[in-house]
Amino acid sequence: MGTLSIQDVSYTYKGSRESHLAVQGVNLTIQEGEIVCFIGPSGCGKSTVLNMLAGLFKPTVGKIEYEQKEITGPGVDRGVVFQSYSLFPWMSAQENVVLALEQVNKGVSKQELKQKAKELLELVGLDKADQKYPSQLSGGMQQRVALARMFALDSPVFLMDEPFGAVDAAVRATLQDCLIELWSKQQKKKTVVMVTHDIDEAILLSDRIVVFSPNPGRVTETIPVSIPRPRSRQSLFMSPRYMDLRAHLLTLLHGEETLAWEEKVSSL
Amino acid sequence: MSFKIGLRAVVSLVLWALAAVFVQFVPNSEETPTGSLFIFILAVIAVLLVSFLLLSTNPEKHQKRQALADVTSVFAVVLIAWEAMTAKWRVVDAFIFPSPGTVFDNLWSDRVELLGHIAASTKLLITGFGLALILGVFLGLLAGSNQRVQDLVKSLANIASPIPPIVYIPYAITILPSFFMSSVFVIFLGAFWPILINTINGVGQIEHRLIDSARTLQLSPWTLFRRVLFPGALPGIFSGATVGLVFAFILLTAAELIGGTAGLGYYVKYFTDFGDYSRVVVGIIVIGFYVTILMTLMQRIERYCLRWKQR
Numbered sequence: 206m207g208t209l210s211i212q213d214v215s216y217t218y219k220g221s222r223e224s225h226l227a228v229q230g231v232n233l234t235i236q237e238g239e240i241v242c243f244i245g246p247s248g249c250g251k252s253t254v255l256n257m258l259a260g261l262f263k264p265t266v267g268k269i270e271y272e273q274k275e276i277t278g279p280g281v282d283r284g285v286v287f288q289s290y291s292l293f294p295w296m297s298a299q300e301n302v303v304l305a306l307e308q309v310n311k312g313v314s315k316q317e318l319k320q321k322a323k324e325l326l327e328l329v330g331l332d333k334a335d336q337k338y339p340s341q342l343s344g345g346m347q348q349r350v351a352l353a354r355m356f357a358l359d360s361p362v363f364l365m366d367e368p369f370g371a372v373d374a375a376v377r378a379t380l381q382d383c384l385i386e387l388w389s390k391q392q393k394k395k396t397v398v399m400v401t402h403d404i405d406e407a408i409l410l411s412d413r414i415v416v417f418s419p420n421p422g423r424v425t426e427t428i429p430v431s432i433p434r435p436r437s438r439q440s441l442f443m444s445p446r447y448m449d450l451r452a453h454l455l456t457l458l459h460g461e462e463t464l465a466w467e468e469k470v471s472s473l
Numbered sequence: 474m475s476f477k478i479g480l481r482a483v484v485s486l487v488l489w490a491l492a493a494v495f496v497q498f499v500p501n502s503e504e505t506p507t508g509s510l511f512i513f514i515l516a517v518i519a520v521l522l523v524s525f526l527l528l529s530t531n532p533e534k535h536q537k538r539q540a541l542a543d544v545t546s547v548f549a550v551v552l553i554a555w556e557a558m559t560a561k562w563r564v565v566d567a568f569i570f571p572s573p574g575t576v577f578d579n580l581w582s583d584r585v586e587l588l589g590h591i592a593a594s595t596k597l598l599i600t601g602f603g604l605a606l607i608l609g610v611f612l613g614l615l616a617g618s619n620q621r622v623q624d625l626v627k628s629l630a631n632i633a634s635p636i637p638p639i640v641y642i643p644y645a646i647t648i649l650p651s652f653f654m655s656s657v658f659v660i661f662l663g664a665f666w667p668i669l670i671n672t673i674n675g676v677g678q679i680e681h682r683l684i685d686s687a688r689t690l691q692l693s694p695w696t697l698f699r700r701v702l703f704p705g706a707l708p709g710i711f712s713g714a715t716v717g718l719v720f721a722f723i724l725l726t727a728a729e730l731i732g733g734t735a736g737l738g739y740y741v742k743y744f745t746d747f748g749d750y751s752r753v754v755v756g757i758i759v760i761g762f763y764v765t766i767l768m769t770l771m772q773r774i775e776r777y778c779l780r781w782k783q784r
Contacts (some may be wrong), residue, residue: 259685287686289682291682292686293686304692
């Protein structure tokens with residue numbers, strides 16, 4: 206089965222003078238087709254864990270398995286979108302998507318790939334921008350292209366590092382809708398792991414929310430979000446279950462911060 | 474569509490008209506040809522007028538038009554002063570300071586021969602610079618993606634690149650079988666180091682998230698090289714190539730001055746030896762135009778290749 210399993214993983218950044226323990230003893234299993242959000246204050250190691258899932262970083266201690274096989278490097282079975290700089294600026298939107306398509310459709314003619322890229326770009330609502338370079342697109346449009354490229358890989362796992370963090374609230378909402386729409390259209394549901402610092406985004410999208418806390422980065426709580434899909438923003442924000450969840454997450458995140466602040470003050 | 478060509482353009486045109494009147498109607502102090510110079514100035518005025526009119530229809534080209542007007546105004550003033558000091562009132566020695574009329578006549582009568590010299594220089598330049606570009610970019614991309622190669626190449630560059638390649642010229646002519654090979658060698662050396670170093674820096678300046686992005690797509694090494702490292706390093710490659718081209722041209726003319734039998738540098742050297750200074754000035758002017766065209770061409774290519782950077 207397509208399970209992602211993080212087993213007792215720690216990660217230490219090695220600097221030239223001192224090293225820094227970024228992630229300590231994380232255990233987590235993510236089921237196939239699940240949407241999981243990592244949330245927590247900055248420096249809590251949530252992005253580090255995502256980078257390890259992507260195979261960009263290697264765990265210092267412990268191991269990460271996908272389908273019972275250890276992850277040793279990046280692969281096209283895991284599509285990745287970053288907050289920015291996912292797209293190659295010297296390629297047009299279409300060329301960016303075609304490059305991803307080429308990696309997983311060996312032997313298919315360029316013409317067909319171009320056609321497929323055009324369709325994918327239409328899916329994310331960019332029918333007229335396929336010849337534009339990323340610098341000619343707004344931040345929100347760039348992330349749409351990045352989504353299209355991730356879907357082009359058609360990988361069973363999607364990893365996203367604050368994908369909508371750099372765009373304003375209105376654009377963020379449409380991008381979230383875009384992602385959920387594409388996700389729900391697939392017959393075989395993709396596993397999605399997303400790093401976010403937006404509580405509402407986490408509740409709206411996830412099946413489970415994993416809360417991280419800093420110094421050193423570790424998982425403090427895993428919260429299932431048992432709100433049925435499809436979730437509409439209006440009804441969700443009114444529902445008592447949402448309110449409770451939000452309040453709980455706020456105390457968890459805010460509480461940590463206040464605690465850290467109080468420690469700092471008292472140590473002065 | 475209105476043809477408002479602007480004050481500065483008018484100033485330039487008036488100055489050139491003054492030059493024409495001055496050349497043609499003020500009597501010469503000696504027998505110097507002015508007839509073809511007059512026609513040349515009229516041609517310049519015609520070209521300028523057309524350029525100003527064409528540029529005036531596009532408001533975005535306003536700055537370009539102003540620059541053209543200013544540059545051509547300076548040229549007109551220089552031409553008038555030069556004509557006044559030589560052909561008209563002979564303030565300076567006629568042997569070492571030829572009049573513009575003589576220079577222009579020689580330029581015209583040597584035009585076929587000059588084209589031959591331009592071809593000879595271009596052949597050397599393209600070979601030497603081309604080799605430096607291919608090898609510099611290739612090694613630069615390699616060194617940019619491999620720390621060990623990069624450390625080695627950078628130490629070598631620190632030792633070798635400060636030696637002015639000009640000092641190799643006489644020795645290169647001695648040890649290499651032909652003048653062609655020795656000048657290609659020094660031109661190559663002049664262009665190689667700046668291209669190599671700037672290519673390495675170009676790779677270093679690629680946003681590391683883009684490299685991560687490439688890794689997650691599992692690109693093959695060759696695809697990574699061709700589709701990511703090379704285009705990503707292009708801004709660096711172009712700044713290296715521009716500096717490299719300047720060095721290459723300096724070394725080209727230096728080599729031709731020292732040991733050539735053809736080429737623009739040789740043309741200047743040959744007539745210096747004969748004391749035919751009007752032709753020396755012809756050579757200098759042609760070299761000026763040649764370099765200007767070369768650099769403009771380079772800028773055009775750069776702008777096209779880096780069009781993705783513009784907003």
